[in-house]
Each structure stands twice: as C-alpha cells, then as structure tokens.
Amino acid sequence: MSDRSVPTADRIDVRKTYKLYIGGAFPRSESGRSYPVQDAKGRLLAHAAQASRKDARDAVTAARSAFGKWSGATAYNRGQVLYRVAELLEGRREQFGAEVAAAEGLTSERALAQVDAAIDRWVHYAGWTDKYAQIAGSTNPVAGPYFTFSLPEPTGVVAVLAPQDSSLLGLVSVLAPVLATGNTAVVVAAQDRPLPAVSLTEVLATSDVPGGVVNLLTGFTDELAPWLASHRDVNAIDLTGAAAEARADLQAEAADNVKRVYLPRDTDWTAEPGLSRLNAFVETKTVWHPIGV
Amino acid sequence: MTTLARDDLTSVARDDATLRRFLHGLPGVDQVGAEGRAASLATRSIKTTAKAWAIDTAISMVDLTTLEGADTHGKVRSLCAKAARPDPSDPTAPAAAAVCVYPDLVATAVDALRGTDVQIASVATAFPSGRASLATKLHDVREAVAAGATEIDMVIDRGAFLSGRYLQVFEEIVATKAACGPAHLKVILETGELATLDNARRASWLALIAGGDFIKTSTGKVSPAATPPVALVMLEAVRDFRAITGQLRGVKLAGGIRTSKEAVRYLVMVNEVVGDEWLHPALLRFGASSLLNDLLQQRHKMTTGHYDGPDYVTVD
Amino acid sequence: MFEYAPAPESRDIARLKPSYQIFVDGRFRDGAGEAIKTINPADEEPLAEVAEAGPSDVDLAVKAARKAFDGPWGRMSGAERGKYLFRIARAIQERGRELAVLESLDNGKPIRESRDVDIPTAAAHFFYYAGWADKLGYAGFGPAPKPIGVAGQVIPWNFPLLMAAWKIAPALACGNTVVLKPAETTPLSALVLAEIIAEAELPPGVVNILAGGPSIGQAIVEHEGIDKIAFTGSTDVGKIIQRTTAGSGKRLTLELGGKAANIVFDDAPLDQAVEGIVNGIFFNQGQVCCAGSRLLVQESVADEVIDSLKRRLATLRVGSPLDKNTDVGAINSATQLARIRELTDAGAAEGATRWSPPCELPERGFWFAPTVFTDVSQAHRIAQEEIFGPVLSVLTFRTPDEAVAKANNTPYGLSAGVWTEKGSRILSMASRLRAGVVWANTFNRFDPTAPFGGYQESGFGREGGRHGLAAYLDV
Numbered sequence A: 001m002s003d004r005s006v007p008t009a010d011r012i013d014v015r016k017t018y019k020l021y022i023g024g025a026f027p028r029s030e031s032g033r034s035y036p037v038q039d040a041k042g043r044l045l046a047h048a049a050q051a052s053r054k055d056a057r058d059a060v061t062a063a064r065s066a067f068g069k070w071s072g073a074t075a076y077n078r079g080q081v082l083y084r085v086a087e088l089l090e091g092r093r094e095q096f097g098a099e100v101a102a103a104e105g106l107t108s109e110r111a112l113a114q115v116d117a118a119i120d121r122w123v124h125y126a127g128w129t130d131k132y133a134q135i136a137g138s139t140n141p142v143a144g145p146y147f148t149f150s151l152p153e154p155t156g157v158v159a160v161l162a163p164q165d166s167s168l169l170g171l172v173s174v175l176a177p178v179l180a181t182g183n184t185a186v187v188v189a190a191q192d193r194p195l196p197a198v199s200l201t202e203v204l205a206t207s208d209v210p211g212g213v214v215n216l217l218t219g220f221t222d223e224l225a226p227w228l229a230s231h232r233d234v235n236a237i238d239l240t241g242a243a244a245e246a247r248a249d250l251q252a253e254a255a256d257n258v259k260r261v262y263l264p265r266d267t268d269w270t271a272e273p274g275l276s277r278l279n280a281f282v283e284t285k286t287v288w289h290p291i292g293v
Numbered sequence B: 001m002t003t004l005a006r007d008d009l010t011s012v013a014r015d016d017a018t019l020r021r022f023l024h025g026l027p028g029v030d031q032v033g034a035e036g037r038a039a040s041l042a043t044r045s046i047k048t049t050a051k052a053w054a055i056d057t058a059i060s061m062v063d064l065t066t067l068e069g070a071d072t073h074g075k076v077r078s079l080c081a082k083a084a085r086p087d088p089s090d091p092t093a094p095a096a097a098a099v100c101v102y103p104d105l106v107a108t109a110v111d112a113l114r115g116t117d118v119q120i121a122s123v124a125t126a127f128p129s130g131r132a133s134l135a136t137k138l139h140d141v142r143e144a145v146a147a148g149a150t151e152i153d154m155v156i157d158r159g160a161f162l163s164g165r166y167l168q169v170f171e172e173i174v175a176t177k178a179a180c181g182p183a184h185l186k187v188i189l190e191t192g193e194l195a196t197l198d199n200a201r202r203a204s205w206l207a208l209i210a211g212g213d214f215i216k217t218s219t220g221k222v223s224p225a226a227t228p229p230v231a232l233v234m235l236e237a238v239r240d241f242r243a244i245t246g247q248l249r250g251v252k253l254a255g256g257i258r259t260s261k262e263a264v265r266y267l268v269m270v271n272e273v274v275g276d277e278w279l280h281p282a283l284l285r286f287g288a289s290s291l292l293n294d295l296l297q298q299r300h301k302m303t304t305g306h307y308d309g310p311d312y313v314t315v316d
Numbered sequence C: 001m002f003e004y005a006p007a008p009e010s011r012d013i014a015r016l017k018p019s020y021q022i023f024v025d026g027r028f029r030d031g032a033g034e035a036i037k038t039i040n041p042a043d044e045e046p047l048a049e050v051a052e053a054g055p056s057d058v059d060l061a062v063k064a065a066r067k068a069f070d071g072p073w074g075r076m077s078g079a080e081r082g083k084y085l086f087r088i089a090r091a092i093q094e095r096g097r098e099l100a101v102l103e104s105l106d107n108g109k110p111i112r113e114s115r116d117v118d119i120p121t122a123a124a125h126f127f128y129y130a131g132w133a134d135k136l137g138y139a140g141f142g143p144a145p146k147p148i149g150v151a152g153q154v155i156p157w158n159f160p161l162l163m164a165a166w167k168i169a170p171a172l173a174c175g176n177t178v179v180l181k182p183a184e185t186t187p188l189s190a191l192v193l194a195e196i197i198a199e200a201e202l203p204p205g206v207v208n209i210l211a212g213g214p215s216i217g218q219a220i221v222e223h224e225g226i227d228k229i230a231f232t233g234s235t236d237v238g239k240i241i242q243r244t245t246a247g248s249g250k251r252l253t254l255e256l257g258g259k260a261a262n263i264v265f266d267d268a269p270l271d272q273a274v275e276g277i278v279n280g281i282f283f284n285q286g287q288v289c290c291a292g293s294r295l296l297v298q299e300s301v302a303d304e305v306i307d308s309l310k311r312r313l314a315t316l317r318v319g320s321p322l323d324k325n326t327d328v329g330a331i332n333s334a335t336q337l338a339r340i341r342e343l344t345d346a347g348a349a350e351g352a353t354r355w356s357p358p359c360e361l362p363e364r365g366f367w368f369a370p371t372v373f374t375d376v377s378q379a380h381r382i383a384q385e386e387i388f389g390p391v392l393s394v395l396t397f398r399t400p401d402e403a404v405a406k407a408n409n410t411p412y413g414l415s416a417g418v419w420t421e422k423g424s425r426i427l428s429m430a431s432r433l434r435a436g437v438v439w440a441n442t443f444n445r446f447d448p449t450a451p452f453g454g455y456q457e458s459g460f461g462r463e464g465g466r467h468g469l470a471a472y473l474d475v
Helices: A053-072 A075-091 A093-104 A108-128 A132-136 A169-180 A195-206 A221-230 A244-257 A276-280 B006-011 B016-024 B031-041 B048-059 B073-084 B103-112 B134-146 B158-162 B166-180 B197-209 B228-245 B260-273 B290-304 C055-070 C078-094 C096-107 C111-132 C160-173 C188-199 C214-222 C235-245 C270-286 C299-313 C334-349 C400-408 C423-432 C466-472
Strands: A034-038 A044-049 A138-140 A146-154 A157-161 A184-188 A214-217 A236-238 A260-262 A282-290 B062-065 B098-101 B119-123 B151-155 B184-188 B214-216 B250-254 B284-288 C022-024 C027-029 C035-039 C046-051 C150-154 C177-181 C207-209 C228-232 C251-255 C261-264 C294-298 C353-355 C371-374 C391-397 C415-419 C437-440
Touching: A044 A195, A053 A146, A053 A157, A053 A184, A053 A214, A053 A221, A075 A093, A075 A108, A075 A169, A075 A195, A075 C111, A093 A108, A093 A195, A108 A169, A108 C078, A108 C111, A132 A146, A132 A276, A132 A282, A157 A169, A157 A221, A169 A184, A169 A195, A169 A276, A184 A221, A195 A214, A221 A244, A236 A276, A244 A260, A260 A276, A276 A282, A282 C423, B016 B166, B016 B197, B031 B228, B031 B260, B031 C270, B048 B260, B048 B290, B062 B073, B062 B250, B062 B290, B073 B098, B073 B103, B098 B103, B098 B151, B103 B119, B103 B134, B134 B151, B134 B166, B151 B166, B158 B166, B158 B197, B166 B184, B166 B197, B184 B250, B197 B214, B197 B228, B214 B228, B214 B284, B228 B250, B228 B260, B260 B284, B260 B290, B284 B290, C022 C055, C022 C188, C027 C188, C046 C188, C055 C150, C055 C177, C055 C207, C055 C214, C078 C096, C078 C111, C078 C160, C078 C188, C096 C111, C096 C160, C096 C188, C111 C160, C111 C466, C150 C160, C150 C214, C160 C177, C160 C188, C160 C207, C160 C228, C160 C466, C177 C214, C188 C207, C214 C228, C214 C235, C228 C235, C228 C466, C235 C251, C261 C270, C261 C400, C270 C299, C270 C391, C270 C415, C294 C299, C294 C400, C299 C371, C299 C391, C334 C353, C334 C371, C334 C391, C391 C400, C400 C423, C415 C423, C423 C437
Parallel strands: A157 A184, A157 A236, A184 A214, A236 A260, B062 B098, B062 B284, B098 B119, B119 B151, B151 B184, B184 B214, B214 B250, B250 B284, C150 C177, C150 C228, C177 C207, C228 C251, C261 C294, C261 C415, C294 C391, C371 C391, C415 C437
Antiparallel strands: A034 A044, A138 A146, A146 A282, C022 C027, C022 C207, C035 C046, C353 C371
16 A cells, blocks of 8 residues: 555646636636647647636626725735735746746746746836836926825726737736736736746735736637727726737727727837836826815 | 803704704814724733623623514524523623514513513614604604513614704604603614714714714614724714713614624723723623624633634524 | 733743844854843843944944945846845744834833834835835936945934834945944844844845944944945934034935924814824834924814823823733833933923823833823923923914914924814915924824935935935935
8 A cells, every 4th residue: 555655757647727817716718618728849738718708708897896905905015915926926936937938939947037037027016016106196386376296096907918929927027017006907818828827827816916806818819809908897908919910900999988008119028117017007196185274 | 062061962953054063063083093093992902801801791781683584483582591691501601781673572572581681672763774754663662662672772864864954863863762761772873874984973973962872883784884983983972972961871882793802892992982981781782693602602711711612602 | 990901922022032243244243342231121121132343343344335335236236136125024024023022122112013013114114115126217316326335324222123124225225235233222123133134145244233332323423434324313413423424425314303293273183183192292102203292282172182182191001011002111211211301300390280191100110101291381391302202292372373383483393293174274284384294184104105304403314215215326
C-alpha cells in the first residue's frame, strides 16, 4: 500500500478546465461552447470557453453591480487590493512564466521577464490609486466668491478588448489602469492566447479584488465586441484588441449611448505606461460652493 | 435648548409650522462624526466580570419577539416559556423583560406568562407599515391592551414624517398614548426608512414630546434596522430631553442585533452617552429573537470556560 | 454600575529586548555615546538599555549615507526604490501590534491610539510614498526631478514611529538617503523600524538611525556632509536650527509648535463638536503640535457646550496605557510634566477657572488629569503659550470677525478647527485663518495624501501628499 502513496514519474497529471470569470464565479459559457487553444507551434493546450453575447450581458450586469462598492472604496483601499494582486502573482511567477511561454512562443527567460513586468505594473498602478486625483484634480481660482474644485471620478463599467499579442503583460497593462481609477471591467481575453488571462482571474479571485470588479470572457473578439460596444449599460470601451478593420464600426456602435472610446496609441507594453489609460476612463467633476459668513 | 422649559416643549406642537421650526432648529448631526463616535465606543474591551454582568443585564432587557405571519398559539407559548426561564439548566439566568407578539396572540401570552414578571408587549397600529386609518390603528391598540398587553409598540407614519406632516405624526402618537391607558408606549421610528441621522434626531424628539415612554429604532422588517450611529443619536435625544424636563424615557434597540458582542457594545454606548441609570429594563430594551440564545451561549462560556454550541441552548 | 474590568494588552507582544543598538551602514552596533535606560513613563520602570550614538557615529552614518547615495541607491530606478518602501509598509502592517505595544510602553500613549492611529498611519505613509517613487515626473516638479542627497532628520517623542515614517518615506521615495535621530525618551520603535529596514534588505547606508540626545541632533544639524535638515519639534529648537544652518547651503524644513484655535459656532453639530474638542486636545494627552488647545466658542452656545464638554470628560478613562479602554495615558517625561504644571499653575494664578473631571491618577509615573480652563482671556499665558499637554483653554467670541481675530492672534499657525453646519462659512473661515491645516467639523485628521505643516512660527515646508515631495527634491 505505502509504495503507492508517493507519485511516480509516470503519474497522470490533473488538467485544469479553463472557464469564464463573471461576478466572482467561474462559469462555463451559458452557450455550452468551447474552442481549442493552441500554443505557438500549433499544439493543443486546452479548450477554452467560447463566451456568448449572453455571457457578455451577464458580465456587464456583474460589473455594474460591483461598481458602487469598488468606486466608493477609499483610494488607499484600492491601492492595497491592487498591491495584493502583485504579491499573489509573484508567488505564481513560475506558473505564469510557463503559460506565457506556451501562449506566446517565448523562451522561458523572456516569458519570465514578461511576468516580472506584469507584476511590477500592478505595483505601479497600486501606487496611482491615491495619487491620480492629486495630479488630475485642481482647485479653480474663479473670479468670484466661490470655492471650486475639479476632481476625477470613474466613468463606470469599462469593456476592455485585451491586446491580442501580449497575453499577460498587455492584459495587465490595459486592465490595471481601469481598476486603479475605480472602474469595473468586462475584459475580452486575447482570442488565441486566453489561458494566462484565465489564470490571472484565479489570482484575482483569491486576492482581495471583490467579485464582479473584473469579469473575463474568452472567445471570439469579433463576436463579442459588437455586443459590448452597443451595450447601453457599458460606459466606455477600450478597442486595443479589436481588429483594425473592425474599429470604425465599433466606434459607431459606441455612439448609441455616447460611450467613451479608447484607441491605443502604441503597443510597446514594456514602455513606461504614462497617463493616457488613466485619463481615458474618468469623468471630471467640478464643484462650486459660495464663500461667505 | 437648555433654556427651554417643559411648557415650551408641549407648545411647540401647537401647529405644523411651529413644530417644524422646533424640529429643524435642533442641532444638526454630522454623520461622519456620529459614526466615528459610535465606532470609537465599539472599541471598548469588556472582559471577565464586566462581561458576565453585561450579559446578564442584556438578557434581562430582551423583548423576546416573534412577529411572523406563520405565528401560532403554540409558537407563542413556547416563546413565553423561554422568556420566563431562558436557561432550563440554570435558574440563575435572568428572565427576559418581555415577549413581543401580534395583538391576536396577546391573550395566549397572558395565559402563558401568568405568575411571572415578564411583560407582554404587542405591536399595534397596523405594524409594520402603519398604513391604515387612525381609527383602525387605535382599534388595534385597544384590542391589544384589552387582551392584556402591558406594553404597546406602535409605528409612526413614516410617509407623513418624510413629507413634513409632523403634526399628524405627533397627534397619532398622542392619540395612541391615550388609547394605551396604563400600558407603556414604545414609538417605533423605523430609522431605516427615515434615512438620515438628522431625521432620526427629529423623530426622536417628536416622539418624546408627544409622550412616548420609549423610542424604538425599528420594526425589524426594514434594513438597516438598529445601527450604532442611530442608537447614539436616539440616546442623545433621551439624554437632552431629560436635561430639559427631568423625565427619564427609554430606548429600545430592535432589528438585526444577533450577537452578544453587539448587545454589549450597545450597553457600553448607553453607559457612556446617557449614563448607567439607563442600564435597567425599565429604560432599555433589546428587541430580538436569536440574540437571546447567543447571550446564553456566551453565558455558558463564561461559567464553563469552554465554547458552547447551538445544541446546548433551546430552539424555540 | 457598569464597571469595565481591566483589559490589558499583553506587554509580551512588544518583544522587548534588554538592549537596543543604533543602526549605521546596514549594521546594528553599540553607539559611541552613553548607554542609557529608556523608561516607561506610566510607571518610571526601565524598559531597555539603549547604546546611544556619539559624534563619531554621526560622522560614520553620514559617510554611509553618502556612499549609498552615490552608489546603489542613487543608481536605482524609482520603481525598484518603491518596492523597498512597499516592503517596509507591509512589514509595519504585519508587526503592527508589536509596534503598537512597544510605542505605548515607551511613550505612554494609550494602546487604542498606538494601535488604531500611530502604527496604521505610519504603514500607510510608507505605502503612499512607495507609490510616488516611480512617478516623480508627474508630481509637478518637472519631468525628472532629482533628489537632494543626504537628509538629516530629527524627530520628536510624541509620535515616535509615525514621525519616523513621515520623515523617511518621502526622503527615500525621492531617492535621498537619511540619517535619522529619534527623541531621547522614545528611541525604541525607530530602532525596531531599523530592524524592519534591515529585513527588507535595503542597501546599507540608505537609512541610518542614531539614538541620542540633543547633542547628537546638533551634530547632525551641523554636519557638513548633510544636504538637507528636516526637523519636527519645538519652535525654540527650530529657531536654533534655522540659525545654525544659515549660510550652510543646507535645505531646511521645520514642523514646530502650535496653539490651534478650535472654533465652534452656534449652528455647529454640537454633539460632534464636543467630540472634536475632546479629540482635539486630549488625543495623545494633548502632546500634539496641532492640538486644538484653544477652544473658541460662540457666546450664545458657550454654556451649553461647556456643560456638554464637562459631562463628556467625566467619561474619559485615564490610566494604564496598555489597557484597551484607556482614553488618556501618561505624560511622556518628567520634564514635560513639569512644563505642564508650570503653565497650568500660571493659568490658575492669572485668574482663569480650572476644572478637571474626578479621576484617580496612578501614584507612580508621569500623570496629569484632563484639565479645562474657563474664563480665559487672550492675555493669559495659557492662551498664548504652547502647553503640550491635556489642557484646554476656553475663550468665547460673538462674531465671525472676532473669532478670526482671536484665532490668528498668535505667532503660531499650524492648524485650526471650524465647527458649523454652514458650508459657506467654513470656506470663509478657512480662507481667513492663518494656519497650514484647517479642519472643518472634524479635528486631528491625518492622512498620507494630505499635506501638513505650518504658517509663521509653526515652521515651513509640508509633509504628506504631493507637496511633501518638494522637501526632498532638488527643486
């Protein structure tokens, strides 16, 4: 008996089912569909859930219901939560290195560099949560007896079409700024490289990010994007992962409820991120109050 | 406020405009400050002898309550037995202050509690919504008193309050008090529907001036029910009312209080905000059902030194 | 009667060691000065021995700091510096209770305050400035602002760990290295912070912590290898430092004394105002530079407010700092206690009416009962001089102009409080009060994102927030 309790070299490994992440839970697609995901050399890695428009709708509902609490949390608290994501990701560095290497066809060393940069990017944005308002806000010296100030507020639910090329660093680079300013997100993962994104949701689920703040759909970007672009309860959309020829139509669909549309300017994920993604998903609110005894 | 005499207080209700000016002239409540004070009081650490005293005191203040559509005579009899002798294995455990039931079950409670000191409270005035004609509400009260209720828990008309018809609310309380006869009147403010602490303060004063013997947070049917900041504001009202009139009025905290820890925190708040005169069932009550068993489990823990399980207290 | 049983926090949690060493160039060692005993102000019993620094240690520390500045720390990217600061923030959070108990033992402050205010705020300060390290180009000081160099930092005994955090975190975030001296009566938490810094594996010399008395502070201020001095403490010493550094080219920021007015209008939320008055002057036994030591209350509500205040003070629990229910702990030192006694005696002699709630003070240790003076006039010493103790002077006013005039009638200008439900009045008062921090319908709030510092003789420079970076950047 005892000799069987220790796994041997020919042990059969237990494989993971890759699911969606909606409202803090991991459902399969309501459509029951999945699609094969291959590595850079065309070998099958897994079958990922192929999300439907109804999954997209459910994800928006989850993101909306999470918005009040997340946007109402103190900036300090959001910073602590995002930093915690970095801590947990660091603990699974090797796993993500292997997944990114498989997804993107990188050497182990280069894949790990991507993971490290992704961890540091969470830290970078953790630091922005309680500073962004300090550089984006202002007091306005109006010509009259009024105290006026302007401050940024999150725009709401943001649909993010994650970049197709960079499965982890690119994803973190587009997701973290959306969260840092207090928005909630519905993310469509890179269509052909979705597995690191799914694993990232497992990190999010075990960190302190409340359920519904991030929702992940895997599947076909061109199938899901129009539903998100036209959804009236989505406030903004990041078109980074959209095909170039699809962007004009998606922008036009977004006009239905005057969505904020973000079009990426560059896709060098290793460069310093700058402010454009933080600026993209905030509203500026100006408050006036009289001054008098 | 300290310059107001007792006569001024009743005269503030001579018409709607005067009553409104009085209630809106009360000092404002800064929500952040009130919440901070309540949270600070909650950090008090009550241990050993203090905790044992607090638990027994809390048990003696429980209005053991059942207010369900599914209530039956059997359910009420069982509740009464529990109120009279909460811990069958330990006669030193104090009895609850009262049972609280719907009017049609008062007679059952009177029968079951004969020979004990446990009071019989009944909700009335179209509890919990209060949406009925005044005549119906008063009839509800008279029936409950006639059946033997010694305490009446009325609800105010929150719709009237929120639309600024303060005098109507005032007059309903006065009329209900008259209908109570010898029974004590507890006025349920339903602070969860009043929404702001300023409103909780105004409603407290309204009820106190109108003659309520107790002011009570909630029906238990609306969330949020009793919260520490609301309790703080109501206790301040009772404290300030006493400063003006010399009269001691009670406070009943009801709805959502399930654990001994919460009950002990409220006792600390009462102790530090209005003083230990109020640490008596005549002036402080907890409206609750599951709280009593948690208090009993904590009591077992204090006496045996071991954590207790739910199978060691009775399910009623 | 509801008597609260004793609820003592265990002193074992502090992991008190028999002796503590200074931290220079990444190593702990005995200083060249005397070994002194630091005592518990609550009972005057010795807590531990501290091997104090001598002047030669200052020199070694400055050299180590310079080497680190010219070496690894100076070359490091902001993002990497930031990660070190995040490590420190997390370690303070992890060892929060240990630090809280240690702080209460060494300082005398109630565990409720060290646990709920000092330590978490210190951690938050590191967390906040950690995030700035890679974002300095966005802070409004130009695209790539440079650090100053070696910072000499001298801090007081009233918030030992928190003041260390206020000093070290922004300095490191901006890329400076530091030589810090904690107060002579409260060195322990800073030396445990040195342990945390060592465990976080910061390069040697980036942070040096020297226990010692005024002579070590003076040696730091005078040392030629130091580029910037940051001092928090009394106005008298601040003036000496400003004179000493004159002509030296050293940058200087000073956070000094105060005599804050806490102004209560008749339309204030009175119950919360009373809480704010109590928090304003009895928080940390009133040993707070921004304490609301002058209550200015509008005459129409003065009696009511004072009655409420007295009733509230009767519920304050004065006693063992380690008891979780203690509201007011011990005075930090015999020297400070003597100063408080001198000024309060002067207040009584000058004709103000003195009142304290009934409370029994422990026999041993440095204790002073919460005290309120009414019938105070502007001419009294207790209305002019900083007492730095649990002593409130109550004055009255009739109009907003009078409140402003009285509030500003002081050489200080650190903080002020305004209590009114009228928003426009808050803003009007805020604009007319000559103070670096104005709290409206609250008091003694501190947050790493919010700049703090004084006007006039309360010092110059700001700590906290984006503005706090300016003190440590070559701008």
